[in-house]
Amino acid sequence: xxxxxxxxxxxxxxxxxxxxxxxxxxxxxxxxxxxxxxxxxxxxxxxxxxxxxxxxxxxxxxxxxxxxxxxxxxxxxxxxxxxxxxxxxxxxxxxxxxxxxxxxxxxxxxxxxxxxxxxxxxxxxxxxxxxxxxxxxxxxxxxxxxxxxxxxxxxxxxxxxxxxxxxxxxxxxxxxxxxxxxxxxxxxxxxxxxxxxxxxxxxxxxxxxxxxxxxxxxxxxxxxxxxxxxxxxxxxxxxxxxxxxxxxxxxxxxxxxxxxxxxxxxxxxxxxxxxxxxxxxxxxxxxxxxxxxxxxxxxxxxxxxxxxxxxxxxxxxxxxxxxxxxxxxxx
Amino acid sequence: xxxxxxxxxxxxxxxxxxxxxxxxxxxxxxxxxxxxxxxxxxxxxxxxxxxxxxxxxxxxxxxxxxxxxxxxxxxxxxxxxxxxxxxxxxxxxxxxxxxxxxxxxxxxxxxxxxxxxxxxxxxxxxxxxxxxxxxxxxxxxxxxxxxxxxxxxxxxxxxxxxxxx
Numbered sequence: 192x193x194x195x196x197x198x199x200x201x202x203x204x205x206x207x208x209x210x211x212x213x214x215x216x217x218x219x220x221x222x223x224x225x226x227x228x229x230x231x232x233x234x235x236x237x238x239x240x241x242x243x244x245x246x247x248x249x250x251x252x253x254x255x256x257x258x259x260x261x262x263x264x265x266x267x268x269x270x271x272x273x274x275x276x277x278x279x280x281x282x283x284x285x286x287x288x289x290x291x292x293x294x295x296x297x298x299x300x301x302x303x304x305x306x307x308x309x310x311x312x313x314x315x316x317x318x319x320x321x322x323x324x325x326x327x328x329x330x331x332x333x334x335x336x337x338x339x340x341x342x343x344x345x346x347x348x349x350x351x352x353x354x355x356x357x358x359x360x361x362x363x364x365x366x367x368x369x370x371x372x373x374x375x376x377x378x379x380x381x382x383x384x385x386x387x388x389x390x391x392x393x394x395x396x397x398x399x400x401x402x403x404x405x406x407x408x409x410x411x412x413x414x415x416x417x418x419x420x421x422x423x424x425x426x427x428x429x430x431x432x433x434x435x436x437x438x439x440x441x442x443x444x445x446x447x448x449x450x451x452x453x454x455x456x457x458x459x460x461x462x463x464x465x466x467x468x469x470x471x472x473x474x475x476x477x478x479x480x481x482x483x484x485x486x487x488x489x490x491x492x493x494x495x496x497x498x499x500x501x502x503x504x505x506x507x508x509x510x511x512x513x514x515x516x517x518x519x520x521x522x
Numbered sequence: 523x524x525x526x527x528x529x530x531x532x533x534x535x536x537x538x539x540x541x542x543x544x545x546x547x548x549x550x551x552x553x554x555x556x557x558x559x560x561x562x563x564x565x566x567x568x569x570x571x572x573x574x575x576x577x578x579x580x581x582x583x584x585x586x587x588x589x590x591x592x593x594x595x596x597x598x599x600x601x602x603x604x605x606x607x608x609x610x611x612x613x614x615x616x617x618x619x620x621x622x623x624x625x626x627x628x629x630x631x632x633x634x635x636x637x638x639x640x641x642x643x644x645x646x647x648x649x650x651x652x653x654x655x656x657x658x659x660x661x662x663x664x665x666x667x668x669x670x671x672x673x674x675x676x677x678x679x680x681x682x683x684x685x686x687x
Contacts, residue, residue, distance in 0.1 A: 193669075199637060199669075201623060203637075203638065203641055203642040205620070206620070206623050207541070210598040211550060217526055217530060217533075227559065
């Protein structure tokens, strides 16, 4: 075995000890299993009802569960996400209610504005192995979760209000959390090495000036009744009604840009508008990958439980276009 | 063995595997949890027909290869408090000096997976090929490219003295 291979083996063996212990894995698995069983029963009931409705809807040029009208922006059973502007035929934008004018916490890299679990989030990338600095804006319902699990807390004055600074247990994050007005809660998380004074200074320097970035995709059609709960430089997720916004893809319709094309290994060949794509279903999820002819592709993932018929999926995918400045993620 | 026994006894090893694949503790937990949730649904069938360990590892591997990156590293509110990091296992100063670990993060996922399966799990190329759903020749290509990339970066460093922690 060569020197590099031996060093590789040694490094992997050494770093294996850095893995989490997983003390609560069994409880988490059982909880998630139970949640999915409940969702499957709900989705089955919704799918059955939708099928009955579709049977009596006249077949226009655009049929099925997708409509060209402005989709609902309701996030499950909660209020609209702040800053969402979702209109058919235009990019999905993310608006953040503040503009940071003290970027020293985040270093020299420009921040990335995303929508995360329905909450606008500003993230300043950091170096390897270092947590980024993130600023997240949520509603009052999110407030309790941001403070729970903080240790070594102290109350501080921030933007003429009272905030809480603490360390998030089990992570390398220091958090400043405060209420910034009626139904607006803000959290700044930064590496543990960040001084409390720096956090409060940064928070105080958030100007009340909204900033907007366009999303990565333009949708001619959008799933009716779904809400967009995640947007970043290459991905948009549509959350079905009845599911609270969250940051994962489970149970959702997910669309993302891929740096690469679909090949024969990716499923059956299909025509998608004036393009071609590949489609396959596995583990209860249908994946449609549409090549754009330039070495990139648009990928649509939809759980079978949502009951989307293939013709509707193809029509939806045919109306998806990368926006200017979109990032094609590497697989 | 029932499902609870399997999870309690094998989770540490599964998490080590997932962590070496991803380089991220949170993602390792997520992928492992997802794989175990899927196994839970089909436990009776899997334990009799396939053996759960291989099934879970394969699921973790395929999730890693096809996973779309999460949109944040921030934790969401949960009924469970996050585990406290063990200071002895989380010595970032020592780990930070390991260039090899840093370089692994630059490898494409398939190459990194092959490297982990070969040099940590000690699997033979045909076994790796079965896990990845490709040919043994493809496994060797991934390994060749990964080692070539690592050597290209480490060779100049070796000329000035080995600084690998």
